[in-house]
Amino acid sequence: MPRVTHLSRGAMLLFTLLSILPSLAAPFLLPLPTPFTSSLSAAYTTDVLILGSGPSSLSIAALLAQSSNPPSITLASATLDSNWIPNYGVWESEWTHLASQYTALGVSFDSSCINRRWSDTECFFKEPTPELLNRAYLRIAPVGLRTVLMSCLKCPHVNLLPLNVAHKVIAPNIYTPPVAFAKDTTTVTLTDGSTVTAKIVLDGTGAESRFTVRSRAGEGYQIAYGVDCEVKGEVSEAKAVVSRGRE
Numbered sequence: 141m142p143r144v145t146h147l148s149r150g151a152m153l154l155f156t157l158l159s160i161l162p163s164l165a166a167p168f169l170l171p172l173p174t175p176f177t178s179s180l181s182a183a184y185t186t187d188v189l190i191l192g193s194g195p196s197s198l199s200i201a202a203l204l205a206q207s208s209n210p211p212s213i214t215l216a217s218a219t220l221d222s223n224w225i226p227n228y229g230v231w232e233s234e235w236t237h238l239a240s241q242y243t244a245l246g247v248s249f250d251s252s253c254i255n256r257r258w259s260d261t262e263c264f265f266k267e268p269t270p271e272l273l274n275r276a277y278l279r280i281a282p283v284g285l286r287t288v289l290m291s292c293l294k295c296p297h298v299n300l301l302p303l304n305v306a307h308k309v310i311a312p313n314i315y316t317p318p319v320a321f322a323k324d325t326t327t328v329t330l331t332d333g334s335t336v337t338a339k340i341v342l343d344g345t346g347a348e349s350r351f352t353v354r355s356r357a358g359e360g361y362q363i364a365y366g367v368d369c370e371v372k373g374e375v376s377e378a379k380a381v382v383s384r385g386r387e
């Protein structure tokens with residue numbers, strides 16, 4: 141069955157986890173397969189098409205690329221060579237567990253993936269006195285993590301296309317994804333008019349994905365963000381949930 145799967149936050153935790161310096165990106169842009177057409181736009185075929193180059197897309201691409209019987213993989217994203225914008229925080233226990241799972245699947249994270257560790261965490265709820273969680277917290281190094289994942293994609297069976305999926309806007313925050321379903325495949329059109337026909341399409345274009353058809357605007361969007369900031373002195377008068385790492 142042709143299938144388009146949106147990578148949820150749950151999947152993101154499993155596949156979590158690059159920003160590569162633009163100067164380092166070029167070696168990863170592998171030669172593309174010969175297109176079926178000789179026009180400017182091309183027609184590619186692949187086993188798995190992955191959309192986006194955020195943590196979830198690169199993670200699942202790395203895991204698939206390193207698997208024992210890897211499928212052919214095409215990853216399409218106009219921001220392939222861009223740094224990730226958000227910072228990512230994670231409980232140390234969860235990271236350790238995740239990293240061991242990744243290692244078992246052929247993707248190993250080294251110390252370059254973490255750039256800060258707090259041995260304990262204080263949470264401010266309504267009371268001014270913080271609650272100590274006795275739980276270590278880590279800040280992931282986006283460049284380090286992205287570099288590790290991208291290095292896993294330097295394989296002949298992986299094609300990186302620096303192109304987005306084309307969308308037609310039909311209303312605010314409502315888009316028509318350019319997808320054509322056949323019996324066993326799905327064909328997606330990219331911004332230059334090229335098409336990619338795949339057995340499986342994975343949508344990793346983020347919480348505000350324009351690829352997923354929604355019945356109404358505002359559905360499934362991220363509504364809360366963490367803020368990473370340095371604070372001088374004590375944190376006080378917390379009005380909401382605030383967590384603070386302790387050295």
Ligand SMILES: Cc1cc2nc3c(=O)[nH]c(=O)nc-3n(C[C@H](O)[C@H](O)[C@H](O)COP(=O)(O)OP(=O)(O)OC[C@H]3O[C@@H](n4cnc5c(N)ncnc54)[C@H](O)[C@@H]3O)c2cc1C
Nearest residue numbers: 192193194195196197217219226228229304305345346365
């Ligand atoms: C300020 C901030 C702080 C955050 N802090 C944390 C945190 O501490 N911990 C945590 O777990 N999460 C945090 N998040 C959430 C985090 O950003 C997301 O969970 C995570 O980035 C989701 O990864 P993703 O790969 O699914 O999507 P994204 O990171 O959103 O990546 C989407 C990718 O799809 C690409 N794309 C978009 N449109 C198209 C298209 N049409 N065609 C092809 N590609 C496309 C984008 O260029 C991008 O490469 C934070 C977010 C923000 C904004």
